[in-house]
Amino acid sequence: MTGWIAVAGLGPGAAALVTPEVTAALAEATDVIGYIPYVARVTPRAGLTLHASDNRVELDRARHALELAGQGRRVVVVSSGDPGVFAMAAALFEALEAGPAAWRALDIRVLPGITAMLAASAKAGAPLGHDFCAINLSDNLKPWELVERRVRLAAEADFAIAFYNPRSRARPAALERTFDVLRDVCGDDRPVLFARAVSTPEEVLRIVPLGQAQGEMADMRTLVIVGSSRTRIIAREAGPILYTPRWAP
Amino acid sequence: MTGWIAVAGLGPGAAALVTPEVTAALAEATDVIGYIPYVARVTPRAGLTLHASDNRVELDRARHALELAGQGRRVVVVSSGDPGVFAMAAALFEALEAGPAAWRALDIRVLPGITAMLAASAKAGAPLGHDFCAINLSDNLKPWELVERRVRLAAEADFAIAFYNPRSRARPAALERTFDVLRDVCGDDRPVLFARAVSTPEEVLRIVPLGQAQGEMADMRTLVIVGSSRTRIIAREAGPILYTPRWAP
Numbered sequence A, B: 001m002t003g004w005i006a007v008a009g010l011g012p013g014a015a016a017l018v019t020p021e022v023t024a025a026l027a028e029a030t031d032v033i034g035y036i037p038y039v040a041r042v043t044p045r046a047g048l049t050l051h052a053s054d055n056r057v058e059l060d061r062a063r064h065a066l067e068l069a070g071q072g073r074r075v076v077v078v079s080s081g082d083p084g085v086f087a088m089a090a091a092l093f094e095a096l097e098a099g100p101a102a103w104r105a106l107d108i109r110v111l112p113g114i115t116a117m118l119a120a121s122a123k124a125g126a127p128l129g130h131d132f133c134a135i136n137l138s139d140n141l142k143p144w145e146l147v148e149r150r151v152r153l154a155a156e157a158d159f160a161i162a163f164y165n166p167r168s169r170a171r172p173a174a175l176e177r178t179f180d181v182l183r184d185v186c187g188d189d190r191p192v193l194f195a196r197a198v199s200t201p202e203e204v205l206r207i208v209p210l211g212q213a214q215g216e217m218a219d220m221r222t223l224v225i226v227g228s229s230r231t232r233i234i235a236r237e238a239g240p241i242l243y244t245p246r247w248a249p
Helices: A020-028 A058-070 A088-098 A100-106 A116-124 A144-154 A173-187 B019-026 B058-070 B089-100 B101-105 B114-126 B144-156 B172-188
Strands: A004-009 A030-037 A050-052 A074-079 A107-111 A134-135 A158-165 A191-196 A204-209 A222-226 A232-234 A241-243 B002-009 B031-035 B049-053 B074-079 B107-111 B132-136 B160-164 B189-195 B204-209 B223-228 B232-234 B241-243
Touching: A004 A020, A004 A241, A020 A074, A020 B058, A020 B172, A030 A058, A058 A074, A058 A088, A058 A100, A088 A107, A088 A241, A088 B019, A088 B232, A088 B241, A107 B114, A116 A191, A116 A204, A116 B107, A134 B002, A134 B058, A144 A158, A144 A173, A144 B144, A158 B114, A173 A222, A173 B204, A232 B089, A241 B031, A241 B089, B002 B058, B002 B089, B019 B058, B019 B074, B019 B107, B049 B058, B049 B160, B049 B232, B058 B089, B058 B101, B101 B232, B114 B160, B114 B204, B132 B144, B132 B172, B144 B160, B144 B172, B160 B172, B172 B223, B204 B232
Parallel strands: A004 A074, A004 A107, A030 A050, A030 A074, A134 A158, B002 B074, B002 B107, B031 B049, B031 B074, B132 B160
Antiparallel strands: A134 B132, A158 A222, A191 A204, A191 A222, A232 A241, B160 B223, B189 B204, B189 B223, B232 B241
16 A cells, blocks of 8 residues: 555645645645645646545545545645645644544645745735734634634734635625724724735735725635734835834834 | 846755745846855856855845845845745845835845745644744844743734744743743643754654743754644654644634
């Protein structure tokens, strides 16, 4: 039995942001498993079976990967961005822990990728140049009370904050409520970056002060970064640069 | 004048983790600027001038890059990991903001890379699978009181926490004091990952409970991740998997 699983990050979209390690794993794979739009980014070839599935079936997908690897298949589970950040790696390990003991003998690797906040930050400047945090606003994974408490503490700690999945279908008001919490702690002046579909042809970046930020400015392909008290904007003809200095007084 | 600057992330060490975008920028460059061990990772070639400098001269390095680009040179400023995370991108923009107005017309791009916490997380499993934060323990960039306050709030928010530069020369006790603060808030049971030189031949991973974590377990090449209350270990013959489930009650 020579099966294995590689949980691989495809980065934010551009082929130039896929690591050679991930490209090599895809070249050796017999099976690719993932959410439909991510599997669509893998070039089909003879000997490679593509298993595309809908959203919200992460655990089914993980068990499928574990079963196939147990049969000797070489399986790449694809995520957008980095697989370890709000993506398939944790789902795979949830399934592994709850599954048959034999699964623990499988060869499993996680292959990192450029996660959305790093790609968005790079396009905008360097808003994550000082301490920061990342919060997933997706529904169903935690109660709203925990989100609100965490956002409030993050603002009190003066982190720059990256918000993933800011407009999930089941919790469309989450981002608007989050902005309300942040305005309550931070006032209206913090710069807010809406970075949509970074590194793809649909890329759009927009920066507004927190007082003007609205939930509707994000969709499911948007990554939102709210600056810390230190985050600054450099005005330029070619467009603003958003960055957070490395130091704080 | 066709000069430009690309502030590029070389990833944690392995060539297989350098993005094609960064490789392409290096192939077009006339000058590479950076800290000695990072410049040493760039293959010399005819027509490419390597400018290696010591640590703690980030602003000098940034001004040098801006001057060279203003003279029409094609300059890659190299960082380890991702240039936007506690690295050269913010330093470049600090120099840009304080410098001559003409610098704002320069063509400047930031090219993201695999930052240390993503590489360490991937090797260990998926400890950053739920909300998390990143804190730089490096000296001289902020007062200790701010570090301590931020660590305490991050623990109260129940983030997994990645610590960069845990053992800087000028503040050798920072990590030990940080563990003391965390034990005060979280108790002794949290798993702590010490990930040294990930993706290089010197890679070593070690996981201990917070009660046994000591500052001396890290050196300047170590990334430390302290789990949240939800972070778990899956025991396996091939070595433990450290991960944080996607959900929280």
